Amino acid sequence: MRGTILFVVLLIAGAVVAPAALPDQATPVTPSSPGVLPGQAAHPNASGPAAGTMTDIIDIKPLVPIGFNTEIILYAIIAAVCILLAVLAFLFLRRHFKRRGEGGELIEPLVPxxxxxxxxxxxxxxxxxxxxxxxxxxxxxxxxxxxxxxxxxxxxxxxxxxxxxxxxxxxxxxxxxxxxxxxxxxxxxxxxxxxxxxxxxxxxxxxxxxxxxxxxxxxxxxxx
Known part of the structure; x- marks a missing residue:
């Protein structure tokens, strides 16, 4: 019984921590004009490959913070609770039917x-x-x-x-x-x-x- 409860607790902890470490989905990058780097507007008079020779130096973007995906965490908690309830129901039913004889009648407890x-x-x-x-x-x-x-x-x-x-x-x-x-x-x-x-x-x-x-x-x- 203790081993089963410990296994369920570890399962819940793993289900909560593992999805939390996943980053949010990356923002898709839309294709830009030829010779223009992402995040930089194209020069109105520029055309062809030579026009991008002056635009290949850009500022470094700041670090993007990685957040928690709350939806995945919620699903993980619900799944863990369902598993715990299933284990408890199994243990209860096993103990209940152990007290039944082959004919389906309850076995009386031992009398001193x-x-x-x-x-x-x-x-x-x-x-x-x-x-x-x-x-x-x-x-x-x-x-x-x-x-x-x-x-x-x-x-x-x-x-x-x-x-x-x-x-x-x-x-x-x-x-x-x-x-x-x-x-x-x-x-x-x-x-x-x-x-x-x-x-x-x-x-x-x-x-x-x-x-x-x-x-x-x-x-x-x-x-x-």
């Missing part, structure tokens, strides 16, 4: 992972906890997606055994680490071994994921 996780937790809570197995599939998916978005960890593609050692590397306190490990192990028992859990335990695990998200939201500096 903690906001996305908070919304998913509310949906799980509102949907009830009737199916224990489905509940743990959903809550662990939310938890792993948050780990990826917040800490850059490819948790959704990892098994529990692969993820447990990585939990110890998180910049969180020991209580959150321990709770995360317990949640992952307990979820595997429910999802793959069919071990049931009580509603109280499910509510506790849901509350843990919510607390984990809230305690790991990055602290942004407040603007003054």
């Amino acid at each position: 992972p903690w906001e996305s996780a908070a919304g998913a937790i509310k949906e799980i809570e509102a949907g009830g906890m009737n199916d224990c197995r489905e509940f743990y599939f959903r809550i662990t998916a939310v938890f792993k997606a948050y780990l990826k978005g917040r800490f850059g960890m490819d948790a959704p593609e990892m098994t529990t055994e692969e993820l447990l050692p990585r939990i110890n590397e998180l910049p969180v306190d020991r209580e959150l680490m321990s709770g995360a490990r317990d949640l992952l192990r307990r979820s595997d028992l429910v999802k793959f071994a069919g071990v049931p859990e009580t509603r109280e335990r499910m509510a506790t695990d849901l509350g843990f994921v919510r607390a984990f998200v809230e305690k790991t939201i990055p602290a942004f500096p407040q603007s003054r």
Whole structure:
């Protein structure tokens, strides 16, 4: 963007300065009588080549000042302004259409992972906890997606055994680490071994994921 603006400024400067340095059109010289120099009247009694022998010494003309051609400068300024407007319109349209998907719909801006996780937790809570197995599939998916978005960890593609050692590397306190490990192990028992859990335990695990998200939201500096 800065490079484009600099190019347009240089283009405007060149368009203004270059025509200004051109001289005005020269005044055409009308042909004079034979043997008579420009600017000198012919002698009434003179005729033929010999008559001009006494007229070949003339005064030196003063310097003619070179002026600015205001019409060319005006056209150059108008052209430069049109180019600038065209560049700005191009940049605006390119930025506008970048936000459109292939189907022509506007692409929504990225949602912070903690906001996305908070919304998913509310949906799980509102949907009830009737199916224990489905509940743990959903809550662990939310938890792993948050780990990826917040800490850059490819948790959704990892098994529990692969993820447990990585939990110890998180910049969180020991209580959150321990709770995360317990949640992952307990979820595997429910999802793959069919071990049931009580509603109280499910509510506790849901509350843990919510607390984990809230305690790991990055602290942004407040603007003054």
